[in-house]
Amino acid sequence: MPIVLDGAGVTVEAPDGPRVLLEPTTLELGEHRIGVIGPNGSGKSTLARLLNGLVLPTAGRVVVDGFDVARQGREVRRRVGFCFTDPAAQLVMPTCVEDVELSLRRTEKDARRRRERALEVLDRHGLADHADVTVHALSGGQKQLLALAGVLAVEPSVLVADEPTTLLDLANTRRIGDLLLGLPQQLVLVTHDLDLARRCDRVLVVADAGVRFDGPAADAVAFYVSSVVGVA
Amino acid sequence: MSSPLLVGVHRPGSSVLHRLPAGVKLVGLAAFSVAVVLVRGLPPAAVGLGVAVALAVLARLPLGVLWRASRALLVAAVVVAGLQWWVDGPERAAETLLDLVALALAALAVSATTPVNAILDALVRAIAPLRHVGVDPGRVALAFGLAVGALPGTLALAVETRDAARARGLRTPRAYLTPFVIRVVARAHETGDALHARGIGDD
Numbered sequence: 266m267p268i269v270l271d272g273a274g275v276t277v278e279a280p281d282g283p284r285v286l287l288e289p290t291t292l293e294l295g296e297h298r299i300g301v302i303g304p305n306g307s308g309k310s311t312l313a314r315l316l317n318g319l320v321l322p323t324a325g326r327v328v329v330d331g332f333d334v335a336r337q338g339r340e341v342r343r344r345v346g347f348c349f350t351d352p353a354a355q356l357v358m359p360t361c362v363e364d365v366e367l368s369l370r371r372t373e374k375d376a377r378r379r380r381e382r383a384l385e386v387l388d389r390h391g392l393a394d395h396a397d398v399t400v401h402a403l404s405g406g407q408k409q410l411l412a413l414a415g416v417l418a419v420e421p422s423v424l425v426a427d428e429p430t431t432l433l434d435l436a437n438t439r440r441i442g443d444l445l446l447g448l449p450q451q452l453v454l455v456t457h458d459l460d461l462a463r464r465c466d467r468v469l470v471v472a473d474a475g476v477r478f479d480g481p482a483a484d485a486v487a488f489y490v491s492s493v494v495g496v497a
Numbered sequence: 498m499s500s501p502l503l504v505g506v507h508r509p510g511s512s513v514l515h516r517l518p519a520g521v522k523l524v525g526l527a528a529f530s531v532a533v534v535l536v537r538g539l540p541p542a543a544v545g546l547g548v549a550v551a552l553a554v555l556a557r558l559p560l561g562v563l564w565r566a567s568r569a570l571l572v573a574a575v576v577v578a579g580l581q582w583w584v585d586g587p588e589r590a591a592e593t594l595l596d597l598v599a600l601a602l603a604a605l606a607v608s609a610t611t612p613v614n615a616i617l618d619a620l621v622r623a624i625a626p627l628r629h630v631g632v633d634p635g636r637v638a639l640a641f642g643l644a645v646g647a648l649p650g651t652l653a654l655a656v657e658t659r660d661a662a663r664a665r666g667l668r669t670p671r672a673y674l675t676p677f678v679i680r681v682v683a684r685a686h687e688t689g690d691a692l693h694a695r696g697i698g699d700d
Contacts (some may be wrong), residue, residue: 347694354687
């Protein structure tokens with residue numbers, strides 16, 4: 266049971282009073298591939314960000330591999346990689362190889378070895394030809410691939426991906442989706458792509474700041490679709 | 498995101514200036530700039546401009562690139578020179594104008610012949626000895642990398658928000674300045690989150 270949410274909730278103070286982003290939630294996430302679906306602004310991203318300490322719970326706690334996210338953030342972030350929707354915000358160094366090197370800095374102190382390992386990582390993801398290219402010159406799909414390569418380079422045991430395919434075309438959505446779902450790591454995938462969600466082992470449906478359904482992928486997708494059809 | 502703004506002024510090539518190490522060029526540019534500012538008088542200013550023009554020719558800078566990169570600065574230089582004419586007379590004004598154009602040309606010649614990476618590497622090597630007094634060269638390089646990356650990113654956001662305002666027929670500065678500022682801050686937060694998520698700053 267690598268990830269445990271124990272009554273974890275998030276409330277922020279807004280000018281017109283407290284606002285609940287995620288009501289206290291208790292979950293044990295042990296499956297290999299876990300999908301999170303639900304409407305915009307429902308709390309999916311808050312749930313995802315709780316898992317690596319980008320958002321800290323204001324109630325309860327979140328524990329990954331026995332490490333408390335609030336108190337042992339460094340250990341947690343070593344285990345939990347995070348992939349954002351917009352790779353442009355995630356890629357911070359001028360060239361592709363340097364961006365991967367940035368991830369490796371913590372684990373590989375020797376500069377030459379670090380460059381070799383970064384080139385290996387790029388090669389594994391079919392980006393070897395782009396090593397010295399500026400990250401701005403890549404296509405959207407390549408940028409997301411590079412962002413993923415940078416996160417996976419440090420071999421996290423869990424990968425949290427927050428709508429990683431929302432900005433991508435069909436071919437790149439399939440490519441990134443296949444890569445994510447084929448990873449040996451545990452995956453928590455927040456997505457609006459119901460085809461990707463259907464390929465998960467377990468799917469949570471989040472709505473109005475809470476988990477409304479938790480079960481097998483097909484049932485969860487059916488629950489989500491019917492909740493939308495019911496409104497229309 | 499494939500705006501020409503993102504490419505910067507660097508132009509690959511094989512001129513003498515291209516082949517000089519980045520550190521040498523940076524130190525040379527610094528020395529040249531200090532000399533241009535410190536040595537007073539019109540004749541030295543003309544010599545400075547001559548040197549800068551020679552550098553630009555050596556770098557094989559096309560006139561179009563030169564013009565696009567320096568026109569904003571030329572406007573500023575002419576305004577400053579105009580003020581100086583009024584305060585200190587024509588000779589100081591001419592000197593200031595020549596100095597500013599010389600500095601801009603020399604900087605352009607260095608930027609056009611040196612990849613950003615080489616500049617960052619030279620910088621990291623230069624500050625490496627400061628490691629002993631607690632400065633982390635890698636972190637300084639990261640800060641410079643972020644700053645360099647933020648310029649094209651911010652320009653792209655500016656173009657996007659202006660286009661969005663135009664598409665809605667809005668012409669007041671508020672219609673694009675407000676969303677632009679908000680998006681720049683949001684982008685900064687996103688970048689901070691990304692660094693945080695990658696464990697940068699944890700050690």
